Amino acid sequence: MLVVLKKGSTDQDIQTVLDKIKQCGLNGHVSCGVERTVIGVVGQVFPDLQGMLELMTPVDDVIPISKPYKLSSREFQPEKTTIKVGNVTIGGGDIVVMAGPCAVENEQQLLETARAVKAAGANILRGGAFKPSTSPYSFRGLGEDGLKILASARDETGLPVITEVMTPKDVDLVARYADIIQVGARNMQNFILLEEVGKTQKPIMLKRGMAATIQEWLLSAEYILAQGNRQLMLCERGIRTFETYTRNTMDISAIPVINKVSHLPIIADPSHGTGKWYLVTPLAMAAVAAGADGLIIEVHPNPDSALKDGAQSLTFDNFANLMSQVGALASLVSRNPR
């Protein structure tokens, strides 16, 4: 941490700041420039130190120089994390595709979809049993019945399942049925939920919040990792911007950024990221070309009668077409373990 003093600061000012740093159990190292004096803080910096120092009269600015996330960083773990789910490996170089309906509506809808996405080459079945919904008057999922339907689709098809948990008290329930537990964008800073899923031994997929910077996302990842659960993958699903044509703005740059600063696998969700079915395949291609480890795609037997998010769901045919395009691309862009 660097403490920049105001122009014209006196020796007395410098001493005041050094004393404060000392009180906090740290050391200061003074460096006098022509215009400004800068004090480097040496020792184990704690998160709220910045605010404290900023308030001091002689201080103009306080600049953190180490990254606030640790366990998720490449510096902490240089090699890519790989996560085994059934016989699928996420982060291992292959493009993993998770597909299925936004919400589990009934057994037939899910089974039919599971068979279709498996036939098209998907590796994992997605489906929501607990659905966050902006309005209390919308469909909100089948709950445990939905989980049971997911489990029976897994039994039939052999596809592992991923499903969302929305609140701490459901973590154990969801963990009993799911192979991967998803934390949704709206819960990215539901810190107690993060700790609860961190306590399970299940792989977790943490979606990026709509207004979250990459750094905040990685700090939320810390909550899970700090509980000892290292089977964590991230999912880019679009951020909120002023553009209204798309539901969100997919931040494709976040994919190579995560690959650079973190060892965690990164999945892309072009269905929520765009909100329009005809943009899903182009953005899926873009995400894979930019280095994503996998995709999560909404597929529905009959999107125009879907109870939720039909507008962004692919038909079976469209999904098969996506898989064939992604397959060709995947063989082009080498994804060897990094």
Place this chain on the structure above:
Amino acid sequence: MLVVLKKGSTDQDIQTVLDKIKQCGLNGHVSCGVERTVIGVVGQVFPDLQGMLELMTPVDDVIPISKPYKLSSREFQPEKTTIKVGNVTIGGGDIVVMAGPCAVENEQQLLETARAVKAAGANILRGGAFKPSTSPYSFRGLGEDGLKILASARDETGLPVITEVMTPKDVDLVARYADIIQVGARNMQNFILLEEVGKTQKPIMLKRGMAATIQEWLLSAEYILAQGNRQLMLCERGIRTFETYTRNTMDISAIPVINKVSHLPIIADPSHGTGKWYLVTPLAMAAVAAGADGLIIEVHPNPDSALKDGAQSLTFDNFANLMSQVGALASLVSRNPR
């Protein structure tokens, strides 16, 4: 809901859309323009109808014309909601000021602050016992011990207390101690938490999420109101934008907008809204001038040693100064019940 068909749509296209609308138990009313045909949907529209219709081949656009929130709207309840807390009335014309530290740190810190803010004219004591924190390595509050300290400060000063609840299982606990329960910005779309606080009989303050539109905020309010709890106030605390000078961008326009479209009282939080203590008073003044029903302000005996958010906390002197300015302004801008 209006369904705009593509240019050049045929009678057959129109019939297909009408049939779909009929299947949903609704009626369509066709209106042919020169360039476009528009179908008005008549009947009780349900939330996911829009997505369904958008997917139909002949459809170009679907435009909702009724607002998706009901209980929070001025159309539903023309007169302003007023909330009694002790002998304070929120929404009744007076500017209500809630003040105190970001986090309860210990009994002395809180009591000292409670006495100071009361002396300066504050109506309600704020203080966090459960603190959301972006990083797992930051201070996260004293928990129930913090609630007890709040209760004893209320006993001594007579000030009602407001404090945040972060997760459903703590709702009962917090409700036992708090006079107003706060739902924080990061939990604005934690729908299960919203329902739990909706089941209590306590007044609730719902903060706007960092990336939430005004409409989404009101839809989150519906979750609480729909549980039968009508003692709800909203709190504008800044949204996330590209500007980095301030921690967030206070959306002061949201205050008169809420006053126009909703009957719920609206509070402003310039401490989190700006993140810098020297901007708190100007923005507090702006919020009151724009029609806010109250303020929530961070005050600390010694901001430069605060465990959390010191940079945005006022000293006792600065707070007394704010109160004197706000008092003069309040008497100028008439706040009669609307």
Place this chain on the structure above:
Amino acid sequence: MLVVLKKGSTDQDIQTVLDKIKQCGLNGHVSCGVERTVIGVVGQVFPDLQGMLELMTPVDDVIPISKPYKLSSREFQPEKTTIKVGNVTIGGGDIVVMAGPCAVENEQQLLETARAVKAAGANILRGGAFKPSTSPYSFRGLGEDGLKILASARDETGLPVITEVMTPKDVDLVARYADIIQVGARNMQNFILLEEVGKTQKPIMLKRGMAATIQEWLLSAEYILAQGNRQLMLCERGIRTFETYTRNTMDISAIPVINKVSHLPIIADPSHGTGKWYLVTPLAMAAVAAGADGLIIEVHPNPDSALKDGAQSLTFDNFANLMSQVGALASLVSRNPR
């Protein structure tokens, strides 16, 4: 245009609105729903009609249903625009790559770069002679000397050149040297400049403004097209969002959106879009995978001594590597004229 009346509007209200519409030389077509009355406006709607109607007391909302851009739309021209520059065709199915330094610094720097990018397979040479710069104290380009250096590099290498014009009075000068004239992001709504370049017979590349919606971008394109110049291509170069890790947020979704709603070729600029050289290749790949017709890439013989934007420039080796990856991808994603 649809005019939605307030709940409980009377026959008198409806008549008032109909009269107003009639005064504007248009017709209204009334449609009464259960809750609301909607009036469809029939005739040639003019841009400011919406504001006028919104102000009328009985009116709750006014909803435009036709798109405000015409000449740039697929409805106006279903087949893709192709632009011939030398022996390169933009929009014709091949991925066109424009490359070169951010700013022309001297003859040697430009020639060396021109040879290197040509050897690596680039089709067009880029280089700035007039440079917009946020600060008046930064390097702002060589002006006409820069244009002359560009021309001599074209003479030697045969590569057509693209360069930016910043102000109307320089349009003729730049048009004398350039094969493609670029209008930069900061000038996307410099309407007089748009008209001036529209009057030339040169191909134009219009960059998206940092805060421009796709619709506003297409409206700016109308300014150029309306002058009779139809040799226009668009360039996505990132929008401004809250994320600070990247210089801008590349809106990759804009590429398939433009392909859907417009016939204009779409180029991607991952150098400005990301601001970091190590993100340029992943985002270039993403853009091509999403359907871009071409790329514009900053390349510098020695990025760490570049006078401008070194941090986002590729070395010759990195550029050659990008070209080889893009080449493989281009042969995979079929780009037949659409």
Place this chain on the structure above:
Amino acid sequence: MLVVLKKGSTDQDIQTVLDKIKQCGLNGHVSCGVERTVIGVVGQVFPDLQGMLELMTPVDDVIPISKPYKLSSREFQPEKTTIKVGNVTIGGGDIVVMAGPCAVENEQQLLETARAVKAAGANILRGGAFKPSTSPYSFRGLGEDGLKILASARDETGLPVITEVMTPKDVDLVARYADIIQVGARNMQNFILLEEVGKTQKPIMLKRGMAATIQEWLLSAEYILAQGNRQLMLCERGIRTFETYTRNTMDISAIPVINKVSHLPIIADPSHGTGKWYLVTPLAMAAVAAGADGLIIEVHPNPDSALKDGAQSLTFDNFANLMSQVGALASLVSRNPR
């Protein structure tokens, strides 16, 4: 400027960076922390140095510590700038109100408005002769005829006039008629226009760009100030965010921020800032309460037949009401020269 080296950097790495700094004619001052080495750059730093250093292999981050704007800063000039226009002083403690129609439509409309706003207490007449318009198919102003009408309204009422210039070649023309020249939001980074208005001896009002940070706005101000024209005021008119209820989001915080970091007077434009007439008065009050030196307000004799921006224009009655409220507030908030 501080250069933070990567973890584990060697003496050789440090020397490489020091050599580079020396080549640039500057000196480096090394400070070794436990985790990181930081080099302070001493001497006159130039704008592109940051990018150069960031590219060096041993460098992790480069942090500028001096502000890039100079002439507009409080450090350069501690006392507030005051600007005399006729017998009005801007920045001198009084709230200056500029009012009039968005666009000059004809002599009668302007004169009628000028008389009404003068009667209500406005100090300066606004009116657009050259209008930027998102669409080429919208009304774009009367040009010089509009300027003449403005001049005759000034002759009759004695009110100085402010009007916008859109392109360098019109600067002299506009300067002949206007008392204050306005540079609009879309031209905030039209650097050549900034320099042209900087060469006039007229007071200038520089609006903030929709996507401009406060720092970028002040850098654009530098372009004007650096030409020797110090009669410059700024105008906050809303920034672009994800919220769509309002046309823009008024960044009220920018007002006290400008007051803190700059000596330039700051005006607020709640008409464009909100886009809705019923939000203009609340936001005008908010701006004054937050420390604005003045307001610019759209007023129209008959907003529902305005050729431009009727939806955000006040009627004469509404404007008189605004003036009476602002007057009361102005006498409350002391505006002594700072």
